[in-house]
Amino acid sequence: MTFLFKSEARRGEVWRMRLQKEFPNLDFRIWPDVGDPLKVKYVACWVPPADLCQEFPKLELVFSVGAGVDQIDLSALPSGVKLLRMTEPGLAAGMSEYGTLAVLAAHRNLPAYLELQRTRAWKQLPAVAANDRSVGVMGLGVLGAGLLDSLKPFGFRLHGWSRSPKVIDGVTTFAGPDELVQFLSRIDILVCLLPLTDETRGILNSTIFNALPNNACLINVGRGGHLIEKDLLDALASNKLCCAILDVANTEPLPVDHPFWTHPKVVLTPHVASVTDAEGGAEFVVTNLRRHLANEPLTGVVDASRGY
Ligand code: NDP
Ligand code: OXD
Secondary structure, eight states: OEEEEESOHHHHHHHHHHHHHHOTTOEEEETTOOOOGGGEEEEEESSOOTTHHHHOTTOOEEEESSSOOTTSOGGGSOTTSEEEOOOOHHHHHHHHHHHHHHHHHHHTTHHHHHHHHHTTOOOOOOOOOGGGOEEEEEOOSHHHHHHHHHHGGGTOEEEEEESSOOOBTTBEEEETGGGHHHHHTTOSEEEEOOOOOTTTTTOBSHHHHHHSOTTEEEEEOSOGGGBOHHHHHHHHHTTSEEEEEESOOSSSSOOTTOGGGGOTTEEEOOSOSOOOOHHHHHHHHHHHHHHHHTTOOOSSBOOTTTTO
């Protein structure tokens, strides 16, 4: 049987060594070298090959090499094929680092100081104590809950919003569309760590921004598709939002003439908040392949009806 890998070649070599050690009879192949398509049972990819299931009729598992699965057409997967999203620990560690960096940057007015530096203005802005600052995370999954945990030592008032109700020590939680406005009404620094689904596409829009207190900051580490960019530009222009820290964009790479590049209130990074660790990813695959072969429950299985 064949494990077909379609992603970064460097990561592929790490996975090849680890999988071949664990499963000596597995034929590990790197795209486009597929070999006999009838032997392909496992595919790991970011964007899958076209006509995945027609091309590989014996397919059993698809591994997303990242946490998100919005790049994969879930409706094209037959019910017998399971899709797994990546949940290796390095991804959560990276997101906790980036999220903490961004929340502290917003809390300590870094976007405004960067602009003051550009204009050579030596000006001190009012400081706010962490326990007077409310941070809200949209999405309380592996990454959102991990980030909230990392933020605990700083003393912020922590809040979270998810689809289903959650109990998290030290975090005031809200769930579902009915509690969204109540959640937003108290948030100074809003972090989006939602998956991109039919329900969450465009969720960062003027309605959400207007429900926040004035001068809030938006941190988007979810997907560019969560954000209505024009609504963000309007909210920054009217000072509804004081700044935005964006790791993701609707079009990536961001077009050279996009207003975000030079916006004085926007800090940009090129989708680097968190990246799957090569060894951690290989371990995640090995564990799940072992379980699959032993008919045991898998981790990170995507529920196609929810879209994540
Ligand atoms: P999970 O699936 O573990 O968690 C998703 C969370 O979002 C859950 O708490 C879920 O609620 C909540 N959610 C989903 N839909 C809704 C909705 N309609 N309303 C309210 N809450 C909702 O995902 P991860 O934490 O692993 O990853 C989250 C996302 O982060 C990824 O999908 C990806 O888009 C992004 N990401 C970005 C990276 C970057 O570098 N910028 C890197 C990695 C991921 P419930 O708990 O009730 O199911
Ligand atoms: C992911 C990402 O989903 O890198 O893993 O965005």
